[in-house]
Amino acid sequence: MAALVGGKVRGSLENMDYEITKAFASDLMSDVLREDMDDTVLITGLCNIQTIRTADMAELRIAILSRGKVADDEMVEMAEDNGLTIIESPFTTFRISGLLYDAGLQPFY
């Protein structure tokens, strides 16, 4: 998945075999918490510690940061502790979404 979105992997490396069937894109964290994020990858332009905390609450395993956003040390450390894999992609949220859609990931609705 990281290669598909031209991304760099950070945080936890333990999700390489985690099977993803859906993707959800949002910069608003309560939108993320509204959905059941099992088997889902989050695509977001929000890059701060709250991205990681929300991922923890939502039991997310993989989050893609779009538009070249870089996770800071505190984010990476917390992601490691929480078992979250971060993929930093240089592409826009729209492009990442298109690539993942093409690859067969499903939307919620």
Added chain:
Amino acid sequence: MHYTFKIEQGNFTDAGQASSSVKRTMKQLGVRPENIKRTVVALFEAEINAVAHAYGGQIDVDIDGEKIVMVVADKGPGIPNIDLAMQEGYSTASPQVREMGYGAGMGLPNIKKNTDDLKIDTTVGVGTTVTMTVYLNN
């Protein structure tokens, strides 16, 4: 068991720490994952609201084998119209709060959805107390 946490106004570095801590405790106690998720999503939303919309406050959590009761009490502006605030998409979040990823107007609806009992006591100009209960053995 009883736990207390302090909440600081506008501190988005620590916001969510209480919820993370409660999540760890519930895991250790062997609570079912779907009940942990419901509980911490509701608590997290209430915690964020106290940081984002109020002037800080306190969280009290009581957990026993049957249920978890969470009280998030803040000093703050209060909520003038609860029915409006409960509506999906209604938000008065400031630009700074939106920058942190909040302001979808989904927090209170998420709390409602994930709790078995929800009580909001609010007085304009004084503060808001959100009391949430989740039953753990259903």
